[in-house]
Amino acid sequence: MSDEKIDKNIQSDAEMAEIMSSDDQEAPEQRGMAPDQVEELEKKFGMQTIDDPNPEVLPSDKELTEALPDDVQYIDLIQYKIRDLDALGLERFHSLESLVLRDNLLDSANGLKKLPNKEKLEELDLYDNRIKHISKHINEFTNLTTLDLSFNNIKNIKHLEALTKLENLYFVQNRIKEIRNLETLQNLKNLELGGNRIEVISETMLHLPSIEQLWLGKNMISKFENLQNLKRLRVLSIQSNRITKIENLDQLESLEELYLSHNKLTKLEGLDNLHKLMVLDVTANQISKLENLSHLTELTDFWCSYNKIDSFDNVREQLGHLPKLDTVYFEGNPIQLNAPALYRTKLKLNLGKSLQKIDAMYINQA
Known part of the structure; x- marks a missing residue:
């Protein structure tokens, strides 16, 4: 390449850098340039406008539910980057039985208070959000059978004592240190607490005789204890913990699967x-x-x-x-x-x- 051509390239690059330099890095047309100026730039620097092959834009939180009928029974909104429950207009949905809001950006579940006929809701799925505290309003859904709060930032289990019909409870990958406040959940069959910071299997487990599956993998548990009342337990997973001895399992006569890796x-x-x-x-x-x-x-x-x-x-x-x-x-x-x-x-x-x-x-x- 000749020295003259190299100089021209350097000059062009410098001009382009000067034109495109901006604190907000907006496109030329967004900075008030006329279409003919944009076209001239494209020709001068060999730029090309490429159509977006996927022009769809995520709707606003409000738009997500606008088309749904008031008597819808199931709402499933996954990966919509929802931040605001209030904007969903939940107060319209008087027949809702299942609400799935997985993989969004919610930092609170307080907006659920607007949902009418709370006794109808049976499934609430808030998996993979940014929730730090369990809203007291979750306790109002007294007919819930499944509650999933996995992959959030929850530290304390609370506001669940009224959910006496709950059968499946998921707290995978949170920041929970203690198994507590579950004693009233006498119908609980499946409890998942893997990926937390639990060190002890607490006495709370003595009060959950209906448990059939207990998942405690990836915690910091060093000892089997307080499991003797789980006569119906079929699956026990305590993988990736600090267990040194298999003990205190004599009463688990229904156990079918034991995971201790x-x-x-x-x-x-x-x-x-x-x-x-x-x-x-x-x-x-x-x-x-x-x-x-x-x-x-x-x-x-x-x-x-x-x-x-x-x-x-x-x-x-x-x-x-x-x-x-x-x-x-x-x-x-x-x-x-x-x-x-x-x-x-x-x-x-x-x-x-x-x-x-x-x-x-x-x-x-x-």
Whole structure:
């Protein structure tokens, strides 16, 4: 490239920078330039106007509900960047049974106070917003069966005591430190508190006998406690915590699924009364020996990847006679790392005929 051409390019770039420099970075036509001036700029600098291939603009909060009939039963508004509940005109909707406002920008649920006939609402979904406090007005929806407040910034559980028909309660990924103020929720079946800052399973759990699923993953819990009254509990997830010992589960005779991955377990114990157990996950612990498993005749899935299991004989003794065992995971253990080429074959030889999958791969696959 000639020196003359380089100089012209530098000059053009400098001119363009001067023209486009502005605190608010508005387009030329927005700064009051005439269309012919814009056209001249485009020609001089090789600029080109490109039509927006997706010209749709998010409607205002008010416009989102304008076309809905007053007797609508379900409102589902996801990812609309809603900030203001008041603008939705909720006072019109006298027959609403389900209100879903996922993935918006709400920092408060106080606007729900305008909703008439609150006893009709059965589902309220405020997942993934910016809510810091549970509005006292949520307590007015006394026939709610499902409430989702996951992925917000809530620190304290409160204003729920009147929701006695609640069956599903979700608080995943908040800032909750204590399980509290749930004692009146006698019909609660599914409680999800994963991804919080809980250190202790509090005595509140003693008062929730209807719980069937309890999800406590990604907290800071170090001990099993206050679970003995959960006679109907079928699923217990306490993954990614600080558990060092399996204990105090003797009363959970209905338990079918137990998820304990990513803890600090060194021993398999405390499973004697869990005769209905179908899924046991102890992935990523520090277990060196299989034990106390041979009585689990309903077990279909045993996940034990990334531990310290080094004996195929030990695997056969504990799992080889389980009639329903379908899936096992042992990758990342010495039995796999020390002999990867023979690993799958040896597992098949040491486990029963019911086995279908090893490490997520069917046994008849290569």
